[in-house]
Amino acid sequence: MSHKKNKIALIGYRLSGGGSDKVMANLSVFFENQGFEVDIIIVLDEVSFPYSGKLVNLGLLKNKSNGLFNKAKRLWALRKYLNENKFDFIIDFRFRTKIVQELILARFIYNTKTIFTVHSFLIDHYMPNNSRLTRLMYNHCYANVAISDEMKTLIENKHQLQNVVTIHNPVYVEEIQNKQNENIYFNFNFIIAVGQYENQIKQFDQLISSYSKSILPQKNIHFVIVGNGDKSKLKKAILENKVSDFVHLLGYQSNPFKYVSKAKFLVLSSKNEGFPNVILESLACKTPVVSFDCDFGPRDMITSLENGILVENQNWVKLTEAMNVFVSDEVLYQNCKQNAFESIQPFLLEKVGQQWLNLMKAN
Numbered sequence: 001m002s003h004k005k006n007k008i009a010l011i012g013y014r015l016s017g018g019g020s021d022k023v024m025a026n027l028s029v030f031f032e033n034q035g036f037e038v039d040i041i042i043v044l045d046e047v048s049f050p051y052s053g054k055l056v057n058l059g060l061l062k063n064k065s066n067g068l069f070n071k072a073k074r075l076w077a078l079r080k081y082l083n084e085n086k087f088d089f090i091i092d093f094r095f096r097t098k099i100v101q102e103l104i105l106a107r108f109i110y111n112t113k114t115i116f117t118v119h120s121f122l123i124d125h126y127m128p129n130n131s132r133l134t135r136l137m138y139n140h141c142y143a144n145v146a147i148s149d150e151m152k153t154l155i156e157n158k159h160q161l162q163n164v165v166t167i168h169n170p171v172y173v174e175e176i177q178n179k180q181n182e183n184i185y186f187n188f189n190f191i192i193a194v195g196q197y198e199n200q201i202k203q204f205d206q207l208i209s210s211y212s213k214s215i216l217p218q219k220n221i222h223f224v225i226v227g228n229g230d231k232s233k234l235k236k237a238i239l240e241n242k243v244s245d246f247v248h249l250l251g252y253q254s255n256p257f258k259y260v261s262k263a264k265f266l267v268l269s270s271k272n273e274g275f276p277n278v279i280l281e282s283l284a285c286k287t288p289v290v291s292f293d294c295d296f297g298p299r300d301m302i303t304s305l306e307n308g309i310l311v312e313n314q315n316w317v318k319l320t321e322a323m324n325v326f327v328s329d330e331v332l333y334q335n336c337k338q339n340a341f342e343s344i345q346p347f348l349l350e351k352v353g354q355q356w357l358n359l360m361k362a363n
Contacts, residue, residue, distance in 0.1 A: 007037045007085065012093040014046035014059070017196055017228070017252075019169070019277045020119040024093040025049035026172040030353035039085065041078065043094070048254050050175060056081060075101075079109045089142070089360060090114045095125045099133065106137040113142040115359070121272040121295045123155055134159040143359060147275035148296040165359060168300070170352035171280035171344055180261035180285050190222040190248075191323070192263035192287075194256050194278045197229030200271070205237040207269040210316050212241035214323045221327060226259055228252045261285035265308070265326050265333075269319065273297045283307060283344045288336035290322045307336050307343040 008031055012024045024040065028051045032038045038053030045059030058074050082090070090110050096102045106114070116138055118126040127134040138144055144164045146152035152166045191211075195202045204225055211223045223246060225234065231249055238247045253259065260266060266282040268291035275297040282289050283301070289308035291298040292315075304310040309322040326333050345351075 005035060005037050006088045007039070009039045009041055009082065009085070009087045009090045010053075010093065011041045011090060012043075013095070014042050014044040015040065015051055015055075016046040016048040019274065020093045020095070020117065022049055022277050023117075023119070023169050024091075025051040026170050026175075026349055027091075027353065027356065028052045029172065030170070030349050030356075034353070034357065039087070041081070043074070071101075075104070075109065082109065082111055087112050092116045093119070095119070096127070097125055099128050102128075103133070103137055106141065110141075113360075115143045115145055116141055117145045117147070118151060118155065118274075119147055120274040121151065121154075123151070123158070127155070127159060131159045135161065139163065145359075148300055150296045151274070167355045167359065168347055168352055169275045169277055169280065170349040171277070171284050171347050172349045173284050173344075176257050176281060176284045179255045180257040182255060182258040184258050184262060186222075186224075186262075188220060188222045190224045190263055191216065191265050191267060192224045192226065192259055193267050193269070194226045194260065194282075195270075196227050197225075197234065199229075202227075203269045203271060205233045206316060207267060207319075208234060208237040208243065208247055209241050210269070210320045211247070211267075211323065212243045214320045214327075216323060216327060217243060217246050219327060221264060223247045224250060224259060224263065226250050226253050226256045257281065257285055260287055263287050265290055265323075267319075267323065268292065268298060270294050271314070275300070279308075280344050280347050283340040286337060286340045288326065288333065288340055290319065290326060292319065301343070301347070303343065305332060305336070307339045309336075 010024050010028055012021050014021055015025055028038050028040055032052035039056055040051055040053055041056040043058050045057055061074050061077060063070050090112055139161055144161055145167050146155055146164055147169055149166050152164050155161055155164050193207060197204050234249060238244055260282050265288045272294050279289050279301045289302055291302055293299055293310045293313045302308040302310045311318045311322050
């Protein structure tokens with residue numbers, strides 16, 4: 001990189017809620033600390049994550065109808081802004097399912113070295129299923145970043161892209177440490193699950209059932225769920241499994257770390273993932289994790305019986321057993337708790353950020 005101050009545009013849907021949005025926010029902090037001029041461009045007017053740099057909120061241009069004219073207006077505003085500011089790099093963190101729109105962006109709107117990121121095992125949310133279209137859109141760009149080696153292999157095997165690299169999600173420890181000690185007002189022990197449940201990927205309704213079959217309610221260990229979504233299915237599962245006194249739906253929390261740090265352990269029960277930030281954040285809070293060995297991510301962060309328990313994928317009986325083990329085997333639990341923070345060292349923001357710098361210096 002030259003000695004002039006480099007300009008970088010980070011483009012995402014919002015600065016709230018999702019894992020890729022959190023990665024974008026964390027990297028904005030790193031890049032600004034490294035002397036970059038950072039602009040964050042978002043499509044939806046939703047901001048709750050801490051970030052650094054200048055915020056360009058295209059969501060303010062969105063009207064209720066969100067019709068073709070309004071979409072074109074926002075696309076034109078983006079094109080104009082990128083042309084006026086002459087960025088050295090653009091990094092796109094959005095999921096990308098609208099093929100015509102994404103083809104226009106990739107080939108005609110993004111006007112400098114562009115890096116596209118893929119944040120889910122469901123790569124079709126980021127690249128067309130048609131490999132010829134995917135190559136047309138993404139083989140010419142500076143790089144495509146997968147967040148696990150398995151995801152990189154999946155993309156390369158399916159689409160034959162030549163420019164895929166792996167960079168894991170980072171964890172911003174300073175933010176977590178600043179927030180985790182804030183008081184909560186529970187007078188009970190609890191385990192926790194964190195995530196949006198707008199769809200069925202997190203499977204929190206089945207997790208409630210799994211919890212109800214464990215020994216945890218008998219031992220007065222409650223279950224707290226932090227996140228947004230349709231509560232009706234979860235409330236139904238709570239009633240059907242007769243755990244109304246033990247399961248607590250807290251909704252979205254701007255500071256989930258104050259809950260995660262005080263939980264006995266975190267549970268991840270997803271059908272699939274990308275590289276779930278919540279595991280790293282839990283371990284940063286010194287809170288061990290019980291997780292399905294789903295594709296992709298958990299097996300890269302959890303060493304079973306060292307900093308958590310990795311459970312056979314989608315085996316709900318084994319998941320219940322793992323929760324029981326963490327409650328009944330205090331020696332194992334304390335060992336995992338003691339190892340939790342040290343296990344995230346490869347994923348610290350400074351180390352992952354350096355990988356981004358190396359990528360941008362590569363050509």
